[in-house]
Amino acid sequence: xxxxxxxxxxxxxxxxxxxxxxxxxxxxxxxxxxxxxxxxxxxxxxxxxxxxxxxxxxxxxxxxxxxxxxxxxxxxxxxxxxxxxxxxxxxxx
Numbered sequence: 001x002x003x004x005x006x007x008x009x010x011x012x013x014x015x016x017x018x019x020x021x022x023x024x025x026x027x028x029x030x031x032x033x034x035x036x037x038x039x040x041x042x043x044x045x046x047x048x049x050x051x052x053x054x055x056x057x058x059x060x061x062x063x064x065x066x067x068x069x070x071x072x073x074x075x076x077x078x079x080x081x082x083x084x085x086x087x088x089x090x091x092x093x
Contacts, residue, residue: 007047016040025069025076036065036077043070052077
């Protein structure tokens, strides 16, 4: 619990609860696995690409993923670890 997302349509939504880090989600563009499955405030059309993070100490946040889909109850995010590995990037402090 305590995860936040930030999307173009929904804005910032906190107190999201991760249900699984090994979920599968299928959309019209195909299926993705493993992805983060979470609940607590559904993502809306236009939120895709928004960040998923967990707040840390004052002024800190820790990247966990990027919003990719939702069905009105459950939402899904691509894990940051997969994105950073695939792109060869890291977060500079």
